[in-house]
Amino acid sequence: MTRSAPLPAPGLPLIPRGQPLVGVDVGGTKVAAIVADADGQPLGRAVRSMAGRPAAIEPIVDAMRAALQAAQVGTSSPAAIGVGVPGRVDVGAGVVRHATNLDWFDVPLGRYLAEEFGAPCTVENDVRLAAAGLLDHVAADGARSLAYVAVGTGIGAGLVLDGRLHRGERGMAGEIGHVIVEPDGVVCPCGQRGCLETVA
CATH class of the missing domain: 3.30.420.40 (ATPase, nucleotide binding domain)
Structure with a gap:
């Protein structure tokens, strides 16, 4: 769910x-x-x-x-x-x-x-809020779904699906900065090794 x-x-x-x-x-x-x-x-x-x-x-x-x-x-x-x-x-x-x-x-x-x-x-x-704000600007063109990716100290994404802000079952939707891209990479502050944030 x-x-x-x-x-x-x-x-x-x-x-x-x-x-x-x-x-x-x-x-x-x-x-x-x-x-x-x-x-x-x-x-x-x-x-x-x-x-x-x-x-x-x-x-x-x-x-x-x-x-x-x-x-x-x-x-x-x-x-x-x-x-x-x-x-x-x-x-x-x-x-x-x-x-x-x-x-x-x-x-x-x-x-x-x-x-x-x-x-x-x-x-x-924060990135979900940015995605919600962006939808307000593009809704006039008929858009109801979008993905917004932010790159700063960390990396994250905000998802709006059919006009609804999507958080995921455990509130983790869009946490792409901690997707493992290098299994043998450096240790991330989150405790995993090789997260996207450590190589981007």
Whole structure:
């Protein structure tokens, strides 16, 4: 059995007017935060380093606070927070189950940020979020399925099948960076030998 999730229809009025939105992109070397209004217009941005800080959540909080300050939105809580992270994510629980490049195991990131900022927080795999966003741009041409491949600190893919975000039975769909391509290759941080990320 595979798991997929319907994508939200664009333009739904789900966000309270006057409250900012915060989006966060967590990578293996840096975290970027952006604050936008209810129409999606950027208000403020901030970037912080994640290098040399395995399992650290503090740079994420710092980037979010800096972006909110740059947006000059005062002390009001965000309407909602969305976070993209590399690795396997339990979306329903808001828990990052395993992110190799961050050295994270079972990190309750969604709950932590929701409590820290007083706003609902959704956590999803970063490349899946990119795939969902890309579909919004190509849907006008009739596309309902696509694969998006991202190459950065790691390598991953996001799949949208017939208009639904595809996660796989264990949330591992698209984790192509840890497909073994050289069985006798170097040891990957994930513990396997010869993963695609070690040779690409």
